[in-house]
Amino acid sequence: MSTETKNYEPGMHPALPPPANSVGPVRWMRDNLFSSASNTFLTLLGVYLVYLILPPFVQWAFIDSVVLGAESRKECLAIMGEDRGACWSFVYRRWGQFVYGFYPMEERWRVNVAFILTAITIAVVLIEKLRANKQILIAGVLLPVASYFLIVGGSFGLVDVPTNKMGGILLTLIVGLSGIFVSLPISIMLALSRISKLPIFSIMATIFIEFIRGVPLITLLFIASTLLSYFLPPGSNFDLLLRVLIMVTIFSAAYIAEVIRGGLAAIPTGQYEAADALGLSYWQSMRLIILPQALKISIPGIVGSFIGLFKDTTLVVIIGLLDPLGIGMAAISTTEWAGLSTELYVFIGLFFFIFCFGMSRYSMHLEKKLHTGHNN
Amino acid sequence: MSGMQVQEKKTVTLGSLWRDKKSRGVIMQIIAVIGILLFLGNIVSNTVENLDRLGVKVGFDFLTEPANYDINQTLIEYDSSDSHFRAGLVGLLNTLLVAACGIVVATILGFTAGVLRLSHNFVLNRLMQVYVEITRNVPVLLQILLWHGIIIHSLPVPKKAEAIMDVVFATNRGVFLPQPIPQEGFGWVWIALLVAIVFAVLFKRYANKVQVETGKLIPAIWIGAAAIVGLPLIVFMLLGAPVEMSYPALKGFNFKGGFVIKPEFMALWFALSLYTGAFIAEIVRAGIQSVSHGQTEAAHALGIRPNFTMRLVVIPQAMRVIIPPLISQYLNLTKNSSLAIAIGYMDLVATIGGISLNQTGRALESMGIVLGIYLFISLFISALMNLYNKRVALVSR
Numbered sequence: 041m042s043t044e045t046k047n048y049e050p051g052m053h054p055a056l057p058p059p060a061n062s063v064g065p066v067r068w069m070r071d072n073l074f075s076s077a078s079n080t081f082l083t084l085l086g087v088y089l090v091y092l093i094l095p096p097f098v099q100w101a102f103i104d105s106v107v108l109g110a111e112s113r114k115e116c117l118a119i120m121g122e123d124r125g126a127c128w129s130f131v132y133r134r135w136g137q138f139v140y141g142f143y144p145m146e147e148r149w150r151v152n153v154a155f156i157l158t159a160i161t162i163a164v165v166l167i168e169k170l171r172a173n174k175q176i177l178i179a180g181v182l183l184p185v186a187s188y189f190l191i192v193g194g195s196f197g198l199v200d201v202p203t204n205k206m207g208g209i210l211l212t213l214i215v216g217l218s219g220i221f222v223s224l225p226i227s228i229m230l231a232l233s234r235i236s237k238l239p240i241f242s243i244m245a246t247i248f249i250e251f252i253r254g255v256p257l258i259t260l261l262f263i264a265s266t267l268l269s270y271f272l273p274p275g276s277n278f279d280l281l282l283r284v285l286i287m288v289t290i291f292s293a294a295y296i297a298e299v300i301r302g303g304l305a306a307i308p309t310g311q312y313e314a315a316d317a318l319g320l321s322y323w324q325s326m327r328l329i330i331l332p333q334a335l336k337i338s339i340p341g342i343v344g345s346f347i348g349l350f351k352d353t354t355l356v357v358i359i360g361l362l363d364p365l366g367i368g369m370a371a372i373s374t375t376e377w378a379g380l381s382t383e384l385y386v387f388i389g390l391f392f393f394i395f396c397f398g399m400s401r402y403s404m405h406l407e408k409k410l411h412t413g414h415n416n
Numbered sequence: 417m418s419g420m421q422v423q424e425k426k427t428v429t430l431g432s433l434w435r436d437k438k439s440r441g442v443i444m445q446i447i448a449v450i451g452i453l454l455f456l457g458n459i460v461s462n463t464v465e466n467l468d469r470l471g472v473k474v475g476f477d478f479l480t481e482p483a484n485y486d487i488n489q490t491l492i493e494y495d496s497s498d499s500h501f502r503a504g505l506v507g508l509l510n511t512l513l514v515a516a517c518g519i520v521v522a523t524i525l526g527f528t529a530g531v532l533r534l535s536h537n538f539v540l541n542r543l544m545q546v547y548v549e550i551t552r553n554v555p556v557l558l559q560i561l562l563w564h565g566i567i568i569h570s571l572p573v574p575k576k577a578e579a580i581m582d583v584v585f586a587t588n589r590g591v592f593l594p595q596p597i598p599q600e601g602f603g604w605v606w607i608a609l610l611v612a613i614v615f616a617v618l619f620k621r622y623a624n625k626v627q628v629e630t631g632k633l634i635p636a637i638w639i640g641a642a643a644i645v646g647l648p649l650i651v652f653m654l655l656g657a658p659v660e661m662s663y664p665a666l667k668g669f670n671f672k673g674g675f676v677i678k679p680e681f682m683a684l685w686f687a688l689s690l691y692t693g694a695f696i697a698e699i700v701r702a703g704i705q706s707v708s709h710g711q712t713e714a715a716h717a718l719g720i721r722p723n724f725t726m727r728l729v730v731i732p733q734a735m736r737v738i739i740p741p742l743i744s745q746y747l748n749l750t751k752n753s754s755l756a757i758a759i760g761y762m763d764l765v766a767t768i769g770g771i772s773l774n775q776t777g778r779a780l781e782s783m784g785i786v787l788g789i790y791l792f793i794s795l796f797i798s799a800l801m802n803l804y805n806k807r808v809a810l811v812s813r
Binding site: 071072073075079082083086087089090237238239240241244250251253254255256257258259262263266267269270271272273274347351352354355357358365381382385386388389392393396397400 | 441444445448449452459462463465466467469536537538539540543549550552553554555556557558559561562565566569751752754755757758765769773779780783786787790791793794795798
């Protein structure tokens with residue numbers, strides 16, 4: 041009875057499962073990994089490469105490593121028996137310095153509060169629901185001002201903390217975040233002047249942007265540390281961190297200006313003409329019609345520049361500021377921790393990777409979300 | 417009456433000038449020029465005053481004074497009694513060398529990774545993704561330091577170095593290779609190479625012509641490559657191999673003779689190539705993806721084989737998208753080579769903008785030279801790129 045075939049109306053037969061050899065992991069592997077001799081060879085080569093790199097790294101970084109126990113590299117070696125694993129203890133012992141630099145111990149709560157305020161600001165800027173509420177937005181954007189007073193001190197009864205005490209992740213965030221916040225308005229101005237019909241503005245903006253983009257950041261930082269004092273009125277002597285911030289700001293402003301110029305170029309001429317036809321003034325049309333659209337499509341590019349700027353903050357170590365890399369280099373030049381350079385670079389690398397990878401994912405997400413309207 | 421009013425309105429006042437779009441533009445530009453001039457004037461007067469106060473002379477005469485410092489990698493002859501100018505030249509050549517080597521390797525790496533990133537092979541495309549994401553998201557300075565550390569710490573000291581194939585020694589003072597020293601008559605080999613290159617180019621053109629006219633395919637690339645390799649080799653053999661090899665040999669604490677690749681150079685080279693290669697991979701991937709699938713399908717419909725579809729249809733169109741950002745990555749690599757200073761590779765910034773600056777105190781002039789050279793390189797390459805863009809720009813119909 042079971043062999044009896046049932047009769048179906050034409051077209052009513054239920055879909056049969058695909059033939060067994062065209063689905064499932066075996067089929068997938070044959071299609072993707074071993075479809076041809078060269079493909080098989082490349083697959084095996086890839087697997088061999090992973091085998092060559094991954095297990096020894098895991099062994100070194102996790103299995104054979106010493107994380108908390110040791111007070112110095114010697115103790116690390118004593119625990120491991122021989123020099124075969126990573127010694128992460130110095131990260132643990134110097135954690136405070138990695139985060140705050142040489143910020144006075146009893147004042148570190150101020151930095152923590154500033155970190156929280158900054159996190160709130162970032163959340164407000166990134167989360168659309170919060171951003172939509174104007175009051176929350178304004179409050180969020182004003183929080184960095186509060187952070188500034190908290191970190192620098194010298195007012196509201198807070199003790200003044202000199203900038204050379206600031207270091208570590210705190211310094212990276214100061215340079216990176218203030219660089220991006222201050223450079224955004226400057227870069228909008230630069231982009232608008234570069235495409236302006238008034239020749240003087242466009243020439244000046246072009247010269248400025250091309251000059252800054254044509255030279256390496258490190259030379260600009262050298263100018264900040266050696267030359268800037270020549271250009272200022274005699275006797276004025278201002279802070280190295282501030283000088284670096286100025287240079288980093290104009291550097292990222294030039295790059296972001298080009299991103300925004302790209303966004304402006306992508307706006308159809310009809311939008312400009314429509315704004316003119318409505319009788320809007322130049323600034324009104326920019327503020328209400330052009331910039332909102334241009335900035336929207338520039339956001340992924342701006343995030344990209346910010347990732348670049350964030351990575352470039354490590355260069356300040358070359359002119360003697362103590363970012364996490366500088367703190368770490370100072371740590372491994374002491375007798376206790378000498379020779380742990382690989383651990384240091386891997387640790388700092390991981391720190392930057394987490395931040396930058398996160399941001400690049402966010403930017404990809406934005407790109408997908410913003411891919412609407414007339415840009416196909 | 418109404419004519420009178422119009423006449424009255426035409427009287428020029430400041431207010432009317434401001435309300436008129438054209439004249440307002442002129443006024444704003446004049447204000448901007450005055451502002452910039454005041455700003456620059458202020459800087460110049462400050463600088464003059466500061467220099468006066470410090471008693472520093474301004475001028476480029478220091479370039480002819482002896483530099484009095486050693487450079488560990490020199491492409492042209494140099495010793496510490498040579499001038500600062502020559503030291504700077506050595507530095508510039510070192511910058512260009514590492515940039516050129518880096519560009520070659522980064523391009524190969526980037527194109528390979530970019531193409532593999534699109535492959536159906538799961539292992540390969542994930543591997544490439546991991547490579548791209550890790551190197552792109554870690555500061556390049558850190559990568560340079562890491563590679564330098566790895567080379568210095570993992571390679572043996574010269575005394576303990578073991579020979580690879582009897583003649584190559586990898587040590588933490590550098591990799592020592594045998595160096596061919598051309599003898600008399602070697603010039604003919606260069607000439608043969610030049611002739612072969614000219615032949616290859618002309619032959620390729622001829623082959624293209626034949627293909628356009630008759631549709632016949634001539635493997636011009638292979639023939640050209642054979643000529644470029646073969647002709648100099650034949651000349652070399654006919655001349656009786658006019659080359660003497662200099663082999664590295666251990667003397668005291670280090671190797672003498674042969675050709676040495678310094679660890680600083682290697683670290684910088686690896687790090688810059690890997691870092692830039694990751695960016696190039698993304699550019700290549702985006703470029704290939706930008707060619708619409710219809711193009712591939714159309715080529716297949718015409719009966720063009722997949723291999724040729726890639727070479728004749730997809731890649732030429734992708735190149736239009738790939739080249740501009742690729743060139744800007746090359747520029748970035750060149751600019752990033754200035755991080756050499758962190759590991760003591762003596763490039764332009766480390767020589768004239770570093771030690772020369774510190775020894776002579778001529779900060780203004782030294783930094784001016786360094787900035788000027790980088791700016792020249794950047795603008796020169798941008799100009800070339802603009803030319804290229806004009807040539808390949810889509811002609812819209």
